[in-house]
Structures are given as structure tokens and as C-alpha cells.
Amino acid sequence: MLLIDRANELMDEHRLREAEFMFKAVLKENNRNGAALFGLGRLCIRLEDYDSAIYYLRRACENLPKQLEPLFTLAHCFIQVGSPVDAKTVLEYTLNVAQHSARAHYELGQFYLDYGFISQAKTVFSQGITCQNEEVTPYIFRELVQLASTHSLSSFITPLEKLLEEYDDKGLNIVTYYALGKCHHRLGHYDQAFEYFKLANSTQLQYCDFRTKDMLPLFEQIKQHFDSAFFEKATDRVTTTFIPTFIIGLPRTGSTLLEQMLVQHSCIGSIGENTALSDTIVPYLIKRSEAPFPYCFSNLSTSASDYCRSLYIDEIKKHRVPDEVVINKLPANFQNIGMIYRLFPDARFIHLTRDFGATAWSVYSNHFDANEPYFCSLNEFKLYAEAEIDLMAHFEKCIPKNILTLSYESLVAQPEKMINRVLRFLGQEYEPECMEYYEDHRPVNTLSKAQVRKPISKAPLTNWHHYKKNMIELLNDEQTDQSEQTNPVSP
Structure with missing residues (x-):
């Protein structure tokens, strides 16, 4: 051994x-x-x-x-x-030979959920919480409290509270707090729900090793480097068999819903929330130029550009997406618009927007595995949202023909009209199958995986109203805390 x-x-x-x-x-x-x-x-x-x-x-x-x-x-x-x-x-097979394993239930339940078999997922998760507790048990509850019928939710509260006593692990406690928050929210216990969401976020924020303000200089550098003069320069002649398309914006603004509607079209495919640009192409250019992003794009040779394009095209081939339009729905790609335009001048960007209160609440009340501050603090998210709005305003002035701005509220209110508008932007004809997205069983791996298996609901537009007062108070409290940390008052 x-x-x-x-x-x-x-x-x-x-x-x-x-x-x-x-x-x-x-x-x-x-x-x-x-x-x-x-x-x-x-x-x-x-x-x-x-x-x-x-x-x-x-x-x-x-x-x-x-x-x-x-x-x-x-x-x-x-x-x-x-x-x-x-x-x-x-x-x-694994569940059949390991019926007492919570992990076996979780893995199969997640598979069912990812592929849109919601009732099977609910059944397997329900069986999973009867197994001996494991590290996946809080995660099973996290999914189940969103799938189960309302009348069964009360029975989950005591087992979830016991999990908090059983595990001396902040990471697992965070997941349990979110599950309790969702449970109380669906039961209409909004004060209790808010307290659990607050616990979840404040605990997760402790794991973040940076703050949103640390990112602001980078956003300014992006604006300065990818300025109007950059976009006015002649671009390489690029011939591709596909239209690179990017759904961008803040998290929880409807990117999964829009993607699922679009990929029902016979000429549109997706590589999901792909990170090849930041994980593969940027490191290559940084190493090659010995300059940080975005300066690694200065004086980029045609051969280097061609190689970067090939890296992205290889990623598409790896995902077996042969379609005329290929979507990358990573919201944070709004930071990469300049880079993308340099590599693919015909790229299309669909910028999704949403009411700030609804977006902030959706982020605050959902568990993101990444320990990034704007996912677990209203004030951090507000700062991130302001930076995103500012950066997008900059790019929309530079390349207005490449960017289509679409609000989540419009998509929900007039889905067929808005999809028609997006398809025209992508050079495609309307197909009615786009309205039947919820019947599809292709995999979805985002937080909205269960929501996009149902017809459009208007509930997300108003859910946050229950917490409006709490959110305002918390924003004020967080701003006060940050001010005191920045400028401590002597006793």
C-alpha cells in the first residue's frame, strides 16, 4: 500500500x-x-x-x-x-446495494433533479433523510425543503434543528441554516426565515478571504484598458461555424430560464456556465505576456489570438455542441466582454437585468457553494451590483450592436415576445418549442434546476416583499459595521 x-x-x-x-x-x-x-x-x-x-x-x-x-x-x-x-x-445500482447510505440517496436524487425528474428526486431525497445522518444529510434537506409539499414541511424543522446540534462544522451548519430558512419561508414564517438566512450569510461571510471593494480597482482597469479606442481598432478577420453568445449579468437574474428556453431552438446549444475564458485563456496570456489581466491583452499577436480562439473552440467540441449559436451562460463573463470581443468580434451578449431588491433577496436566500462575499452579504452584493451596472454601461456605449439588454420582469411578463426579440438578435427564426422548455430533460446544474422544470411563475417577482423592511435594516446595519471597521471610534 x-x-x-x-x-x-x-x-x-x-x-x-x-x-x-x-x-x-x-x-x-x-x-x-x-x-x-x-x-x-x-x-x-x-x-x-x-x-x-x-x-x-x-x-x-x-x-x-x-x-x-x-x-x-x-x-x-x-x-x-x-x-x-x-x-x-x-x-x-448503487442505491440498490447500499439502501442505508444517505450518500447513495443524495447522488441519485441529484441526478434525477439535474435531469428534470422531479418526483423521482423528491422520493429518493425523502428516503435519504430516514438514513443515518452523514455529511450529505443537510444537503438532502436543502433540496427536499424546496420540493416537498407544504403540509410536510413542519416535520422537517425538528430534524434540521437537531442537525445543528449534531454537527460541529460551520460549513454544514450554513447549509442547514439555508434549509431552515427555506422551510420557514414556504410555511409563511417570515421572521424565522429571515433569522436563519441571516445566520447562514453571516457565517458564510467568515469564510470569504476578500471583500468586494478589493475587486473595484480591477473593474476600473478593465474600463481603462478596454476603452472606446480599443474597440475602434480593426479586429482580426474571424470565421467560425458558430455565433459565440454570452448570457451575462448579476446572479439570479434569470439566466437559467432564458438558456433553457433558447436551447429548445433547433439551431441553439449551450456549454453552460463555462469558465474556460478565465481558467484557461487568461492564465495562458498572463504567462505569455508576463502581465496581469487585462494588460495581458496589450499588443496581442494574431497567432496568440488564434491560439486563444482554438482553446475556446476546443471547449465547445469537448461539450459536443455543433449548433449555429453556442451559449455560455456564466453571468460573471460581463467582466470579460473586452477579451471576448477581441477574440470573437461577432460575439453576442445578452445582458439580463432584474429589480435590485428581488435580485438581492434571491442571492441572499440561496446557498452558493463559492465563498465569495457578494453571495452572502447584502451590502457586499449592493457594491458588486453597482460595479456591474457601471461596467455594463461602459461596454454598452462601446459596442451597442453586440449587446442586447433584457429584463427578467419582461421575460416573465411577455415570454414569447421577449424570446422573439432575443432570437432576432441572434439571427434566428422563432420556434414554438422555446415555450415548452419545462418539458425538457437535458441537465441543469444551477440553483434554478427545479424552477425551470415548471411553467413560468410570477412568484419570484414579489417573494422578496416579505423581507423588504428586514433588508433595509440589514443594509443599514452592515454599512454601519463596515464604517466602524474602516474608521474605528475610540472609546
């Missing part, structure tokens, strides 16, 4: 070839060593060699029959290669 342990350490250090050598050395001695097979399977996933990963993981599952992790990893791998039927088979 020493070789296996060392191989796993090397993999953690991203020394993949050395780890591969050690795993294969173990298999030379015993070609049925499950730990080595599992290690090679995970290593191949890191290398994005999914066919090899599936081969090794299948063998690992055969040779580690009492371990669930290889099965979960194999299911994940099938999803990556676009084989949800195989993933479903693996997860259903």
Missing part, C-alpha cells in the same frame, strides 16, 4: 505521470488491485481521457465491491461523456 499512498500523494501534487507510473507498477504485480485501478481512473479523469477512465473505473468497481466511491466516480464519468442512461444505471 505504500506505493498506492505515494501515487495518491503525487496525484494531489498534480505530478500525474509519476503517479501513473506507480499505479501501473502496482498493477504489474496484481492486475486486480482495486485501489490502483481506482487511482488510474481518477487520474484519467484529470487528463480528460474519459474512455480510459471508464475502463479503469469499471474494473475498480468489480474489484472493490464494498466501496461506493468508485461507483459514484464512474457515474460522474458517464455524465461527462454524455451517457446519462449509463450514469443512471450505475447510481440506481
Whole structure:
């Protein structure tokens, strides 16, 4: 086992070839060593060699029959290669052999939820909370309190409160606070709901290692670098087989709803909330130019631009999206408009907006796994929203023909008219299937995964009204706290 342990350490250090050598050395001695097979399977996933990963993981599952992790990893791998039927088979088998495992219930329930099988998800999650508590139990409750019927919600409150006593883990407590907040909200206990959301946010904010104000200099640098003179320069002649399309804006402004409606169109596909621009292209340019973003875009050669385009096109190929219009719905790509325009001058940007109060409340009352301050503080979100509005105003002046602004309220009030407008912007004809988005079973991985499986509801427009007074008071309190921290008053 020493070789296996060392191989796993090397993999953690991203020394993949050395780890591969050690795993294969173990298999030379015993070609049925499950730990080595599992290690090679995970290593191949890191290398994005999914066919090899599936081969090794299948063998690992055969040779580690009492371990669930290889099965979960194999299911994940099938999803990556676009084989949800195989993933479903693996997860259903896993639950069948591990009926007392909360994790097995959670993984299958999440699969059902992601693919729009809401009633099956609710059934599996309901069974999952009867299992012995595990670390996934708060996450099961988080999903279940949004899916269950109202009359059953009261029975969840006591078990959730007990979870707070059982776990000495702030991360799990945060999830439990959100679940309790959602539960009380749906029961109409708005004061209790607000207190739990407040606990969830204030606890999560402690994990954030920066504040929104730290980002403001970057936004100013983006405006200064990608100024009107930048956009007036001649662009490369770029020929692509697709129209790069970006749904951008603040979180919780309806990007998932709009995406689901658009991808029903026969000529439109999506790569989801893809981060290739910031995770792959920007690091390449920073290393190449030895300058930080956005200055790494200064004096960009045609060959470097072509390489960056190829990186993004490879990402689309990886997702097997052959459509005429290819959507990237990562809201934060509003920061990357200048970069995108430089690479794809014909790119289209759909800027979603929404009433600030409704948006702020939707962010505040939902659990984002990322520990970023604007996800867990109303005042931090207000600062982020102001920066986004300012930056978008700048870009809309520079390239107005490339940007379409659409409000969430208009989309909900007049969905067919607004979809027609978006399709015209993308050079497409209207197709009625766009209005039947909620019947689709393609995967959705965002916080809105359950909402987009239903016809449009106007409830999100007014839900925040129950908390308007609390929000104003909290905004004032947070501003006072920040002021005192910045300018402490001597006793």
C-alpha cells in the first residue's frame, strides 16, 4: 500500500505521470488491485481521457465491491461523456446495494433533479433523510425543503434543528441554516426565515478571504484598458461555424430560464456556465505576456489570438455542441466582454437585468457553494451590483450592436415576445418549442434546476416583499459595521 499512498500523494501534487507510473507498477504485480485501478481512473479523469477512465473505473468497481466511491466516480464519468442512461444505471445500482447510505440517496436524487425528474428526486431525497445522518444529510434537506409539499414541511424543522446540534462544522451548519430558512419561508414564517438566512450569510461571510471593494480597482482597469479606442481598432478577420453568445449579468437574474428556453431552438446549444475564458485563456496570456489581466491583452499577436480562439473552440467540441449559436451562460463573463470581443468580434451578449431588491433577496436566500462575499452579504452584493451596472454601461456605449439588454420582469411578463426579440438578435427564426422548455430533460446544474422544470411563475417577482423592511435594516446595519471597521471610534 505504500506505493498506492505515494501515487495518491503525487496525484494531489498534480505530478500525474509519476503517479501513473506507480499505479501501473502496482498493477504489474496484481492486475486486480482495486485501489490502483481506482487511482488510474481518477487520474484519467484529470487528463480528460474519459474512455480510459471508464475502463479503469469499471474494473475498480468489480474489484472493490464494498466501496461506493468508485461507483459514484464512474457515474460522474458517464455524465461527462454524455451517457446519462449509463450514469443512471450505475447510481440506481448503487442505491440498490447500499439502501442505508444517505450518500447513495443524495447522488441519485441529484441526478434525477439535474435531469428534470422531479418526483423521482423528491422520493429518493425523502428516503435519504430516514438514513443515518452523514455529511450529505443537510444537503438532502436543502433540496427536499424546496420540493416537498407544504403540509410536510413542519416535520422537517425538528430534524434540521437537531442537525445543528449534531454537527460541529460551520460549513454544514450554513447549509442547514439555508434549509431552515427555506422551510420557514414556504410555511409563511417570515421572521424565522429571515433569522436563519441571516445566520447562514453571516457565517458564510467568515469564510470569504476578500471583500468586494478589493475587486473595484480591477473593474476600473478593465474600463481603462478596454476603452472606446480599443474597440475602434480593426479586429482580426474571424470565421467560425458558430455565433459565440454570452448570457451575462448579476446572479439570479434569470439566466437559467432564458438558456433553457433558447436551447429548445433547433439551431441553439449551450456549454453552460463555462469558465474556460478565465481558467484557461487568461492564465495562458498572463504567462505569455508576463502581465496581469487585462494588460495581458496589450499588443496581442494574431497567432496568440488564434491560439486563444482554438482553446475556446476546443471547449465547445469537448461539450459536443455543433449548433449555429453556442451559449455560455456564466453571468460573471460581463467582466470579460473586452477579451471576448477581441477574440470573437461577432460575439453576442445578452445582458439580463432584474429589480435590485428581488435580485438581492434571491442571492441572499440561496446557498452558493463559492465563498465569495457578494453571495452572502447584502451590502457586499449592493457594491458588486453597482460595479456591474457601471461596467455594463461602459461596454454598452462601446459596442451597442453586440449587446442586447433584457429584463427578467419582461421575460416573465411577455415570454414569447421577449424570446422573439432575443432570437432576432441572434439571427434566428422563432420556434414554438422555446415555450415548452419545462418539458425538457437535458441537465441543469444551477440553483434554478427545479424552477425551470415548471411553467413560468410570477412568484419570484414579489417573494422578496416579505423581507423588504428586514433588508433595509440589514443594509443599514452592515454599512454601519463596515464604517466602524474602516474608521474605528475610540472609546
